[in-house]
Amino acid sequence: MSDAAVLARLYAVILSRKGSTAADSHVARLFAKGRQKIAQKVGEEGVETALAGVAGSDQDLVGEAADLVFHLLILLAERGISPDAVWAELEAREGKSGVAEKAGRDK
Numbered sequence: 001m002s003d004a005a006v007l008a009r010l011y012a013v014i015l016s017r018k019g020s021t022a023a024d025s026h027v028a029r030l031f032a033k034g035r036q037k038i039a040q041k042v043g044e045e046g047v048e049t050a051l052a053g054v055a056g057s058d059q060d061l062v063g064e065a066a067d068l069v070f071h072l073l074i075l076l077a078e079r080g081i082s083p084d085a086v087w088a089e090l091e092a093r094e095g096k097s098g099v100a101e102k103a104g105r106d107k
């Protein structure tokens, strides 16, 4: 499966948990706790990813990065934003950084 397919499938599962009261669903429980808690999780996972990037093993970093992406998708879903908007934003930036880097060098 491609990386994009994994993300799309995970986002679809996350969306299906919105409004669900399934007690055995981790994502449904997180939605029930609300935006602030979800945002807090994104922040925590971001810090843990950064720490793993500095002092963890490759596997630590992979695990923390997965936790970060997972919680980021939940935050986007909570806000009603499709990750496609993020991919489109990244796509729109393609090629622009080269121009910016060159402009910086020319200063």
Ligand SMILES: N=c1c2ncn([C@@H]3O[C@H](COP(=O)(O)OP(=O)(O)OP(=O)(O)O)[C@@H](O)[C@H]3O)c2ncn1[C@@H]1O[C@H](COP(=O)(O)O)[C@@H](O)[C@H]1O
Pocket: 010, 013, 014, 017, 024, 025, 026, 027, 028, 067, 070
């Ligand atoms: N990627 C994950 C995933 N990663 C971790 N976890 C669960 O997260 C829980 C641990 O979370 P934390 O360490 O943040 O502890 P916590 O007590 O929940 O949070 P705190 O309030 O303590 O911060 C465990 O129960 C893990 O099983 C996940 N639960 C679900 N997913 C994905 O989400 C999908 C839907 O999950 P459900 O909603 O549970 O069906 C699954 O099919 C998976 O693809």
